[in-house]
Amino acid sequence: METVIFRRIVLMVMMTSMMVNMAKSELHYVGGNKFSWAPNVNLTQWSMHQHFYVHDWLYFGYDRHMQNVLEVNKTSYENCIDKDFIKNITKGGGKDVIELKEVKTYYFLSSCGFCWNGLKIAINVENAAPSSSPGHNKSSSCTIGINQNLVILLILMWGIIIFK
Secondary structure (H helix, E strand, C coil): CHHHHHHHHHHHHHHHHHHHHHHHCEEEECCCCCCCCCCCCCHHHHHHCCCEECCCEEEEECCCCCCCCEEECHHHHHHCCCCCCCEECCCCCCEEEEECCCCCEEEEECCCCHHHHCCEEEEEEECCCCCCCCCCCHHHEEECCCCHHHHHHHHHHHHHHHCC
């Protein structure tokens, strides 16, 4: 009996932790809207006005017949080298999403010469989002929809059901 209760408590703590992380995540539309991964968009200017944190997400929207998204190292980013990339983010639909999983600078570019037209971006990821982010531009990112009150309510309801 005690083992079952202990397992339920551990499960509740794990689910609470996951929900809190989801509540803190941001989805950033690269370039400011759903189809801004395109040549001649000033992605450097856009990224300078954003704050990126671990567990945030990047959304790349683009013409799937023309562009792609490659994660590269700093040297490849600076020189628009699309060979020996770290990861091909492209899934083929022109709408790709990637989670920022660690504190570092991520470098992305598009191959086939589009990098030379400015289709590249460096994303500097910080450790944790402060409780209120001054200057956080909500017009080009959106909160993934769970607020703290909802999390608390869900936890309480879940606890009542489990321990009934």
